[in-house]
Amino acid sequence: MGYLYGPAGELRCGICAADGAVKRLCPYKVDGLRYCIPQAMCSRCYREAGGLRGVHGDKCRDGAAAAQAGADADRAALAAGDLKVESFGFSHPSVPDGMYGVLFSGPAGKEWRLVYRKQFHGTSRRTMTAFPDAQPWAGHPS
Numbered sequence: 001m002g003y004l005y006g007p008a009g010e011l012r013c014g015i016c017a018a019d020g021a022v023k024r025l026c027p028y029k030v031d032g033l034r035y036c037i038p039q040a041m042c043s044r045c046y047r048e049a050g051g052l053r054g055v056h057g058d059k060c061r062d063g064a065a066a067a068q069a070g071a072d073a074d075r076a077a078l079a080a081g082d083l084k085v086e087s088f089g090f091s092h093p094s095v096p097d098g099m100y101g102v103l104f105s106g107p108a109g110k111e112w113r114l115v116y117r118k119q120f121h122g123t124s125r126r127t128m129t130a131f132p133d134a135q136p137w138a139g140h141p142s
């Protein structure tokens with residue numbers, strides 16, 4: 001999400017467009033990057049949104065912790081020779097409803113698998129061994 005600026009380059013509130021807005025940076029990070037990037041807010045909108053706890057509450061804390069755990073697990077898996085998601089999609093006719101066709105790749109080669117979309121979106125993991133239910137993808141594009 002981009003920030004809103006006035007004609008002189010001043011930061012404006014992303015909710016009410018008032019001048020004098022401040023970036024409300026997320027205190028939680030994943031691999032050193034802010035977990036979320038909310039719009040800049042003036043002090044009134046920030047207060048109405050619940051302040052720091054309202055804008056970056058348990059959802060940010062828990063989400064960042066889960067994403068960091070996933071990133072760490074992916075790093076460990078890749079170091080052990082696992083393959084990572086190179087691309088995924090469902091527009092190919094050989095991909096059944098509710099699934100993604102996923103191309104995993106790494107130094108060890110390439111593997112094409114079918115993964116349930118729900119599982120794919122239910123985790124931040126992006127390595128092949130994180131999807132033990134993945135099935136061989138017959139008819140994958142190469």
Ligand SMILES: [Zn+2]
Pocket residue numbers: 013014015016017018041042043044045046
């Ligand atoms: Zn505002």
Ligand SMILES: [Zn+2]
Pocket residue numbers: 025026027028035036037055056057060
């Ligand atoms: Zn946040």
